[in-house]
Amino acid sequence: MLMNSTKMMFLMILTTSTIMVYSSSSFLMTWMSMEINLISFLPIVTKSKKLKDQSMKYFIIQSLSSLTMLLSVIMNLKIKTPINFENLLMMSLMMKMGLIPFHLWIISFMEKLSWTNCFLMNTIQKMTPTLIIPQMINFKITLMPMILSLLVAPIMMLKTNSMKKIISYSSIYNSPWMIYSMFISKKFFLMFFSIYMILNFMLMSKLKFYNIMFLNQITEKNLLTKMNLSINLISMSGMPPMLGFFPKWMILNKMNELSYFISMSMLVSTFISTFIYIKILSSSMMNQTTKKKFFKTKNLNELEIMINFTGLTYFLMLKPN
Structure with missing residues (x-):
């Protein structure tokens, strides 16, 4: 994404509108901030003629959900x-x-979308609904929808080759983790969201650097990149x-105090997703190709692997209760 002044301005408005949702105390202000977020995200997404139909799809879905949200509050009041x-x-x-x-x-x-816009969709655009659900919806109502997302999304990954x-x-699978971390405390949400954003x-x-769109393209890369x-x-x-x-x-650990059913669903979904990731990536790790492999970013690869293994350090620093 070319970061010209216009897109920088819309990106600043996007970030500001998300902060406004977190700092507002009234539903009307929250709803207005969500609409500002929608209006600022559309120009960032629409950068070519091919994406105009996709941006219209996004606009229709988000407008429909915002109107349904407004209707639910009006029905409750009147x-x-x-x-x-x-x-x-x-x-x-x-x-x-x-x-x-x-x-x-x-x-x-x-x-x-481009990889940059995919990153925005996975991180900043998830923050606003994640805050609203714990504040306005009862915990019991969220059980079935979140369990459905936890268990079905990892299984559906198995039949696709697109990255x-x-x-x-x-x-989709990580969204219930964000929502329930917000149910526990904002500290847990910020910890989970910051690590999820880094990953x-x-x-x-x-x-984006290697222009990888499908799983079979990983086979052509060197072992360290794989x-x-x-x-x-x-x-x-x-x-x-x-x-x-x-x-x-x-x-x-904290969800065990709120609901054993949710904690068991989280555990099972983690097992399923880990198994599917290993099954998907094992073929690319085992297969080799005769194409020449370049080692341009060897140090960067080693740095990112070390960052991922810092979880072991956090684990050793924890004290038992």
């Missing part, structure tokens, strides 16, 4: 209805985040002793 407004509000926020079963639009949308689709499903940045910058990509993906799934394991282990 109309005596047997429909629980929290169910309607939960549906609108799931549509905005692209959680299962409202996930089809985000898979097709992210496949057409952007794999990262999209990984984003996404390292992975997507590597995929190891780097594999460790990055496995770290995002939460396998010890990687960096991504540390925040998930902390959240899982």
Whole structure:
């Protein structure tokens, strides 16, 4: 993405609108900040003629979810209805985040985006609904939708070869972890989100540098690059002793106090996603090619592998309760 002054301005508005959601105390201010976020993100996404239909799809989905969200609050305030407004509000926020079963639009949308915009979709655009759900929706209402996203998204990764689709499903799988970390405390959310953002940045910058769009392209790279990509993906799934394991282990310990059912679903989904990542990447690690391999970023690869293994350091620093 060419960072000219216009896109820098929209990126600043995007970040400011997200901070406004976190600092606002009224629903109307939160809703207005979400609309500002939508208006500022559309020019960042629309950089070519091919993406105009995708930006229109994003605009329609986000507008529909925002209107549904506004309708749920109005129904709660003005109309005596047997429909629980929290169910309607939960549906609108799931549509905005692209959680299962409202996930089809985000898979097709992210496949057409650049890696930079995919990074924004996976990080900054997830923050606003993640804050609203714990503040306005009861914990029990979130159980079934979050369990569905935790268990179905890793399984759907198995039948795709596109790296952007794999990262999209990984984003769906990690969204319940973000939401439940916010249920516990903001400290847990910031810890999980910062580590998740670092892992996404390292992975997507590597995929962008090598122009990798499909799994079979990883076979052509050298062994160190393959190891780097594999460790990055496995770290995002939460396998010890990687960096991504540390925040998930902390959240899982606290979730045992709130709901054993959710903690068991998180544990099972972590096993499924780790198994699928290993199965997907084992073929690329074992296969070799006769093409010449370049070692231009050897030091960078080693640095990123060391960053992923810092989770072992955090684990050793923890004291038992």
